[in-house]
Amino acid sequence: MKNKLLVIILFLILFAASFLRFYKLSEVPPSITWDEASVGYNAWTILNWGKDEWGKAFPLVFKSFGEYKNPVDIYLTVPFVAIFGLNEFGVRASSAFFGVLDVLLIYFLGAKIFKNKWVGVISALVLAISPYNLHFSRFNHELNFALFFFMLGFYLFLESVDKKPKLLIFSFVSFGVSLLSYNAAKIIVPPIFFLLIALYIKELLRIKKYFLWGILVILFFAGLIVIEPNLLGISRFNETSSAKDRNIENIIQKYKVHYSFDYLFVKGDPNARLSSQISGEFFKTDLPFLVLGTILLVFILIKKKRKEFLVLLAWALLAPIPATITSETPHAARAMFMTGSWHLILAFGIWMFITITKNKYWAFLTSIFFAGLLIYSFIPYIKSYYTTFPNRYAIEWQYGMREIVDYVKENETNYYAVYMTDIRSQPYIFYLFYLKYPLPQFLKTVKYNETIQRPSNLVVSFDKYKFGIWDPIESFPEKGILYVVGPSHYSGLRHKTLFRVVKAINYPNGTEAFYLVSAGGLNE
DSSP, X not given: OHHHHHHHHHHHHHHHHHHHHHTTTTTSSXXXXXXXXXXXXXXXXXXXXXBOTTSOBSOSSEEETTEEEOHHXXXXXXXXXXXXXXXXXXXXXXXXXXXXXXXXXXXXXXXXXXXXXXXXXXXHHHHHTOHHHHHHTSSOOSHHHHHHHHHHHHHHHHHHHHTOTTHHHHHHHXXXXXXXXXXXXXXXXXXXXXXXXXXXXXXXXXXXXXHHHHHHHHHHHHHHHHHOGGGGOHHHHHHHOOTTTTOHHHHHHHHHHTTSHXXXXXXXXXXXXXXXXXXXXXXXXXXXXXXXXHHHHHHHHHHHOOHHHHHHHHHHHHTTHHHHTSSSSSOTTTTXXXXXXXXXXXXXXHHHHHTSSSOHHXXXXXXXXXXXXXXXXXXXHHHHHHHHHHHHSGGGGTTTHHHHHHHHHHTGGGOSEEEEOOTTSOHHHHHHHHHTOOHHHHHHHOEEOOSTTTTTOOEEEETTEEESOSOGGGOOOOTTEEEEEOHHHHHHOTTGGGOEEEEEEEOTTSOEEEEEEESOOTTO
């Protein structure tokens, strides 16, 4: 009976996790970013031509905007783009799907670490409604992919040293895939992996045949990095970090920020693309259970020398380090391994609070109390997330690019040239994405930017589309040319009286976003 109840509850949690991640997926957040457009377009070109946007066949890394993207996200997005098409839903569905898988996987991992299925269920519940995980499940980001393969590697490792040695090979494969999923994983996964090896070396030597196969797997992934050094993410690290950032005092200070009350429970990441700005990365009501869970975890670790507890604690404490050696702090994405680890500890604290006595009435009352806390925290948050967040922070999500390209498509024969402002960075990728522009044609006509503006505007032009290569203020109206400018440029147009506004695009809150202006179309 208890197992049947557990399965029903877990099913309901997964249903809720799926609904929360897929509901209004194309609309919240309010627009795809240039990174999402890049992932989607490259997944689409791989699907159709087996090449990335540079014409390279099935690359190990994807060159993007002067840096390199890890391959796992893009390749795992390919089937979703194949099913749903090259659109907002298609490019985000992969992240949402793996967000749901993370909820399922953390159940198994929590049950394994704490030897209690109900801790697994609570782990799944708190991750399902976590502001941290939910937000990163609703746009295409590497977090859920890297987290999934890391947790899968950890879970399979524990299973392999317990009773299923064959799973060790798959564990090592999962750790390797996690390494190729996100740059933060390259800092966190290796020490956790070697800690596992050191702690369980006796058990591994008892299954040395599989251990040796696992070492070959790791050597394979190391070989990939030798073949393609850009997998290490050095260029991205140099772009986001300076010598000052790597000063030990600054690192310590930035580490502390990720454990500040303000970051964890009030505001979260100040970047509206990395946090909802509605709450912290955790709910305020999580705090006492996080504290209780941490204290009990350390106490049991010291008393009973539980190896898996030490690994979990190391995972949680190492998590912010990738964010401490770069300039932007705090940074929820680079500190991404705070998801999963602290949710397991949170679940443990909740379970221990509920079962602190053997009294079934206490367990019932505290369960009701906990459910009330969840409702108190979650309902206002999720209501604001689906309404206030997309309206208030649309500008941070490159809102308006779809509307611009939609107008261009609808009036394609009216203009022989389109001049697009680069005030939102990398505008070309949105044109490729929304036009579903064929890769062979793009490669034939593309001209790259060789000026100092390259990091924010890689492509000067392709076909009839020009990006940021003219002075918008000096734009002169000529029939058949469409100019796309920002509000300040429109206000300052030297020949403003000779233009007419063919379309004005506003942000959801009513403020001006873009003006599309022309002297007239070819067919007018």
